[in-house]
Amino acid sequence: MVASTSSPFRAPWTRTIDPRAELPTAWAWLRRPGLPRRIMPAIRGYLGAAPASTAYAFTLFVTWWTLRGVGNSVERRLIFSASTNLYNMRHSPVQVLVASAFWTDGGFPWVTIAGFLIVMAYAERWLGTTRWILLFAIGHIGATLLTVTGISHAIDRNLIPLHVAVAADVGTSYGFSAVLAALAFRFRGVLRLAWAGTILLVLVVALWVGPTFTDYGHLCAATIGLLVGTIATTFWRKLERTTARNTSAETTQRP
Structure with missing residues (x-):
C-alpha cells in the first residue's frame, strides 16, 4: 500500500505575494479575447468569495436608504442611538x-x-471570512474602547x-483601518514596510x-491591525517551521 501524501497547511498570514509576479498574470488575463464577456463572471466570482464584505456593503446601502426615508429629527435620533460616544458607551456599550x-452619517457612502x-x-x-470578521471586529471594538477612554x-x-x-460617532472606519493596515502582511520585504x-x-499627519477623536481612533485601529498581523504572522511561521522539522525528522527515521 502506498502512503498518501498531503501538502502541509499554510495559514493565510504566511501566504505572501509579489506584485511584480502578479501584474504580468493580470495583464495577460486582460489581453485575452472576449474581455467584455468575461468581466461579469469575474466580478461575481470575486465577490462570491467574499460574502461578508459584500453583505456588509449591501447593509450599509440599506441603512443609508433607511435614513433617507425618515425625517431629520428621526435621523438624528437613530444616529445618536447608534453612536459610540461616551454617554452611550456608559449606558449600552x-x-x-x-x-x-452598520450606519453611516452624511451623504451616500460611495467611497x-x-x-x-x-x-x-x-x-x-x-x-x-471568519478571520476577516474577527480582525474587523477587533479593530472596531479595540479602537472604539481606546477612543472612548481617551475622551473620558x-x-x-x-x-x-x-x-x-454626546457627539455622533458611527461608521466602519475603525474596522476598515485595522484590516487595511493588516493587509501589509499580504506582501513581503520593502513593500510591506512601505504599506x-x-x-x-x-x-x-x-x-x-x-x-x-476620530483621527485618534483611526490611528489606534491601524496600530491594532499591525499588532494582530505581527502576532499572527510570527505564530504561524513558527508553527510551520516546527511542523516542517517534525515532518522531516519522521521521514528521515522511516526505514
Whole structure:
C-alpha cells in the first residue's frame, strides 16, 4: 500500500505575494479575447468569495436608504442611538458597539461601499471570512474602547468640551483601518514596510494637522491591525517551521 501524501497547511498570514509576479498574470488575463464577456463572471466570482464584505456593503446601502426615508429629527435620533460616544458607551456599550458599525452619517457612502467591494473583499479572500470578521471586529471594538477612554480622560481634565461626550460617532472606519493596515502582511520585504509606513504616516499627519477623536481612533485601529498581523504572522511561521522539522525528522527515521 502506498502512503498518501498531503501538502502541509499554510495559514493565510504566511501566504505572501509579489506584485511584480502578479501584474504580468493580470495583464495577460486582460489581453485575452472576449474581455467584455468575461468581466461579469469575474466580478461575481470575486465577490462570491467574499460574502461578508459584500453583505456588509449591501447593509450599509440599506441603512443609508433607511435614513433617507425618515425625517431629520428621526435621523438624528437613530444616529445618536447608534453612536459610540461616551454617554452611550456608559449606558449600552454592547448595543452601540454593534449598531455603530452598520450606519453611516452624511451623504451616500460611495467611497465606503466601493472600499468594501474592492479592498475589504480582497482582504477577505486572502484571510477567509471568519478571520476577516474577527480582525474587523477587533479593530472596531479595540479602537472604539481606546477612543472612548481617551475622551473620558480628556473631559475629566477639562481638555475638551463636555459636548464631545454626546457627539455622533458611527461608521466602519475603525474596522476598515485595522484590516487595511493588516493587509501589509499580504506582501513581503520593502513593500510591506512601505504599506504599513504610509498608512501610519498619513494617520499621524491627519492627527497632527487637525486632531479629532476620530483621527485618534483611526490611528489606534491601524496600530491594532499591525499588532494582530505581527502576532499572527510570527505564530504561524513558527508553527510551520516546527511542523516542517517534525515532518522531516519522521521521514528521515522511516526505514
